[in-house]
Amino acid sequence: TKRIEYLALGSQSQRERRKREVDEIIEKAEMEVSSFQTLAAYKLFGAALYWAEGNKSNGCGIANSDPHLILFMTQWFRRIFGVSSAQMTAHLNIYPQQNEKELKYFWSNLTGIPLENFGKSFIKPLNKGYKKNTLYYGTCKVRIQKGTDLRIRIFGWVKGMLRELDPQVELAQRKWEKLREVPRPINLIAK
Numbered sequence: 001t002k003r004i005e006y007l008a009l010g011s012q013s014q015r016e017r018r019k020r021e022v023d024e025i026i027e028k029a030e031m032e033v034s035s036f037q038t039l040a041a042y043k044l045f046g047a048a049l050y051w052a053e054g055n056k057s058n059g060c061g062i063a064n065s066d067p068h069l070i071l072f073m074t075q076w077f078r079r080i081f082g083v084s085s086a087q088m089t090a091h092l093n094i095y096p097q098q099n100e101k102e103l104k105y106f107w108s109n110l111t112g113i114p115l116e117n118f119g120k121s122f123i124k125p126l127n128k129g130y131k132k133n134t135l136y137y138g139t140c141k142v143r144i145q146k147g148t149d150l151r152i153r154i155f156g157w158v159k160g161m162l163r164e165l166d167p168q169v170e171l172a173q174r175k176w177e178k179l180r181e182v183p184r185p186i187n188l189i190a191k
Contacts (some may be wrong), residue, residue, distance in 0.1 A: 037125055046076035046155045054154070060147025063093075065135040074111040074142055077150075085112045086143050092121040094138035107140045 054062040063075050068148065077083040090113050092103055104118045123136075144150055 010187040033112055043080055044157065044161065046073065046080060047154050047161075049124075050151075050154050051158045055151060058074060059143055060154070061141055061143035063141035065137060065139045067137060069175075070140050070142060071110055073133070074113065077142075077144060081144075081150055083144055083147075083150075085114060086117070088113045089117045089119060089145060091119045091141045091143075092138045093124060093141070095124055095135075096126060098138060103138050106137055111140075111142065112145055150170070151189045174182065 002146070049072070050062060053064050053069065053073075054060070062070070064070055074085075074088065078085075088111070090104075090107055090111070092100065092107065094100060094103055099119050100123070104115060104121075107113070108115045138178065
């Protein structure tokens with residue numbers, strides 16, 4: 001009976017051991033970068049997040065479901081560019097079963113963006129499939145009014161950081177130029 005009990009606990013004890021290992025790795029990593037030591041590091045961290053998650057065209061904005069990321073970026077826009085909360089607008093993408101009013105209050109409270117700066121939310125239609133990752137707070141898209149020049153400046157910083165990679169990328173692109181020759185699909189469905 002004891003052997004069976006130990007065997008049954010095997011996978012559970014492995015999970016607990018791995019969880020402790022992961023917690024230790026995270027704790028050590030947090031201590032390595034406990035805070036931004038310089039304004040330059042802070043600026044570049046925000047630029048990298050914007051490069052990954054921000055608008056690539058049409059003004060300056062970022063969308064994500066992670067409250068940490070949205071809060072960081074709203075604070076980053078304020079600190080790096082002097083953007084006020086009044087200059088920010090927000091829109092939510094939510095599910096039909098979520099409470100739009102409460103979610104607007106949540107994001108407004110978190111970011112400091114006034115409720116009156118929240119536009120109409122997009123409510124995702126129900127689908128037949130089972131969605132595994134529930135976005136409890138929806139997705140928040142924050143935009144900076146008249147922010148096109150800010151976006152261009154951010155991508156200038158990114159380009160500056162990646163400049164030394166340009167020759168390698170250009171060489172690969174020349175070598176694989178044929179990939180750009182793929183014809184665009186034709187939309188045969190008449191509107």
